[in-house]
Amino acid sequence: GNIRELENLIERIVVLKRDQGLIEMKDLPIHHFKKIRLDRYVANVSLPDEGVDFNEAVNDFENELIIQALQKTEGNKNKAATLLNLNRTTLVEKLKRKGLRIAS
Structure with missing residues (x-):
């Protein structure tokens, strides 16, 4: 359900923004905002230079x-x-x- 969708979304964003640092609201597909309202969670998400264990x-x-x-x-x-x-x-x-x- 929602956790699986969130995992898929995070994985997609991490791959797409790998070398670009901070993930911003504009990087998220707008159709997800109403359903899982990620704006509460992603404001402070940042991929370290050394990567992350997804x-x-x-x-x-x-x-x-x-x-x-x-x-x-x-x-x-x-x-x-x-x-x-x-x-x-x-x-x-x-x-x-x-x-x-x-x-x-």
Whole structure:
């Protein structure tokens, strides 16, 4: 769903902007703004000269979104899943697979 679309979009932008440094809003396809509103996330994205491990970067981004959703909902997985537009079971599976926990 949305994560897969985001991964594909990030990968495409990283490849296209590889030697050009900072990724700006004008580099993003406009049809994605309303659907996943990337403008919230890409303002500070910059590809280092030495490159980046794409899968690790996407994984870190996903982890951060999950952690923030859990913090915002005080650990309520149902509400966090709703914020992330995920099924609760999908969120729980990701938490287990990634070993993520929220401090209580």
